[in-house]
Amino acid sequence: MASAKDADPNLGFLTKRDTEVKLPRPTRVKNKTPAPIQITAEQILREARERQEPEIRPPKQKITDVYELSDYRLRKRKEFEDQIRRVRWHTGVWVKYAAWEESQKDFARTRSVWERALEVDYRNHTLWLKYAEFEMRNRFVNHARNVWDRAVSLLPRVDQLWYKYIHMEEMLGNVAGARQVFERWMSWQPDAQGWLSYIKFELRYGEVDRARAIYERFVACHPRPHAFIRFAKFEMKNGEVPRARAVYERAVDLLSEDEEVEQLFVAFAEFEERCKEVERARCIYKFSLDHIPKGRAEDLYKKFVAFEKQYGDREGIEDAIVGKRRFQYEEEVRKNPLNYDSWFDYIRLEESVGNKEMVREVYERAIANVPPAAEKRYWQRYIYLWINYALYEELDAGDMERTREVYRECIKLIPHKKFSFAKIWLLAAQFEIRQKNLKAARRILGNAIGMAPKDKIFKKYIEIELQLGNINRCRTLYEKYLEWAPANCYAWSKYAELERSLSETERARSIFELAIAQPALDMPELLWKAYIDFEISEGEYERTRQLYERLLDRTKHLKVWISYAKFEASAGMEDEEVDGEAQESSDDISRHEQQLECIQRCRGVFERAFDYFRTAAPELKEERGMLLEEWLNFESSFGNLGDVSSVQKKLPRKVKRKRAISTEDGTPAGFEEYIDYIFPDEVAIAPNLKILEAAYKWKKQKVDSDED
Secondary structure (H helix, E strand, O other), rough: HHHHHHHHHHHHHEEEHOOOOOOOOOOOOOOOOOOOOOHHHHHHHHHHHHOOOOOOOOOOOOOOHHHHHHHHHHHHHHHHHHHHHHHHOOHHHHHHHHHHHHHOOOHHHHHHHHHHHHOOOOOHHHHHHHHHHHHHOOHHHHHHHHHHHHHHHHHHOOOOHHHHHHHHHHHOOOOHHHHHHHHHHOOOOOOHHHHHHHHHHHHOOOHHHHHHHHHHHHHHHHOHHHHHHHHHHHHHHHHHHHHHHHHHHHHHHHHOOOHHHHHEEEEEEEHHHHHHOHHHHHHHHHHHHHHHHHHHHHHHHHHHHHHHHHHOOHHHHHEEEEEEEHHHHHHHOOOOOHHHHHHHHHHHHHHHHHHHHHHHHHHHHHHOOOOOOOOOHHHHHHHHHHHHHHHHHHHHOHHHHHHHHHHHHHHHHOOOOOOOOOHHHHHHHHHHHHHHHHHHHHHHHHHHHOOOOHOHHHHHHHHHHHHHHHHHHHHHHHHHHHHHOOOOHHHHHHHHHHHHHOOOOHHHHHHHHHOOOOOOOOOOOHHHHHHHHHHHHHHOHHHHHHHHHHHHHOOOOOHHHHHHHHHHHOOOHHHHHHHHHHHOOOOOHHHHHHHHHHHHHHHHHHHHHHHHHHHHHOOOHHHHHHHHHHHHHHHHEEEEEEOHHHOOOOOEEEEEEEEEEOOOOOOOEEEEEEEEOOHHHHHHHOOOOOHHHHHHHHHHHHHHHHOO
């Protein structure tokens, strides 16, 4: 009852329980250890191959009488016709149909099948080939000839049809007929292989004149180097050397602009070499190397080098090697015209050869490759091409006008508003000076200062004018120099040095005053030193002290203090020594007093410096320690007049300490050791240091006792 209720009409009145798919219970593997004999995938495949059942082949059918044969033929023809109706455009079906009809020896039907196939697709040359082969196989020569004739008429560009047609006629011994087919084919102007086949055909029958006439037609149809080379080799093989040379000469005149003319020249030179005409071959090589672009003459250079090594002298071999290297450089600059190192090597090669026109040509080609961007780093190598070009024209070629033109064009080319090269301006000016054209040199340097002022240009221009003794021009140039670079301490110092050399002391002092009054200087320490040395050399010690005081108002660097103290220690003593040599009976007492005064002044400077570092800059402990060491050295150098003990009381004690260091992001990175200076006056202030002092004394006593 329950089953009737649960029956579902959509399920064919079956219950859901009846329609459930019951899967087999998975088997549990009790032993999971590997088997002693393992089976590989290769073994499984091999066993499957061995146990494969043989293919089921239909049984052979034996036909015993005419009726069965006719029935079999009818059935097969019906199958083929049905296939043709389905896939009429399929060539394979037609070929199988015709082959079956041929196997039944029904040649008329076979011919009919081939004709029907050609109606479907007459452009398929395979059908024509198989159709003609069927006729030839069954010795229907005229039928085959008819098929070939139709095929080559409809498809004259299919070379295989012509080859097969000619082969059939030749096999039949119909040489005239084969020649006639060749003539029909040649009227279509086929490729080179067709012409060569015609030539070989004539040569097989000893028709040399006919072959020569065909070669003439061949090179007229295909005027290519390989065609003329074949023609010339044919003449050479038949012993016609003048004819072969005439062929090569005609080819050179006709194909001088051809892309493959290199092969022609190589073959022509080798021909002359075989004929023992060495000079002719050399002339051909040289002519070809002059007329063929370097990028296409690689094989030609190799052949020429080998030829010169075999037949040439030392000079000829060197020329050949130079030509080969020239080709390599041409290839490099062709790949990358902006590779200036390759241009330099190429130019060096041409300069070693010594041909001025070739050198100038390479230089012109090189400088034509202007850097693509107006940035100085791209031009730094390029500019030396111009420099070398100008030097070559001046020193090697001796053409001064061309040298001047090279410098002029180079200066025009450089974008001076963005960057410039001082060496170009200076070389151009020096060239004009060598030509004794001082006016032109001044004009060049003046233009340089106006367009692209540089330190080198100012220095060299001033040096030139100074050598010529034009002091006013030098002063004007220094003024221009300082207007352009007011922060240049070198210019200020040299200007003042010039005035001092002219005994213009006040002008030199005024220049120094203007210099130190500048708001910004690149190396102020050198300028102050020069000013101080100037005043010392003039014997103006009071002015020197004032300078030091003014300098200390600006900076209280350790070196300034030490220099000041050194000056006070020796101020006036040099003059005394000179006077002492001149006057041996001078008063020693006054000299002793003057020395004491210098020592007191020097000591006063050191005391001021020590007070400054102790009070105003207590963090500069290392500088304070270095100051005391210098002070101690000075006191020692004073001899009996020095007070060494007072300085020794102030000397610090060096202590090694550690401090924490951290990285840029603030994370701790460990500790580092540093030297700390403990001064005697700091010990009284910091009582915590007494423990360290006691430990230091204990350590020292222990070391001394160990040494004892």
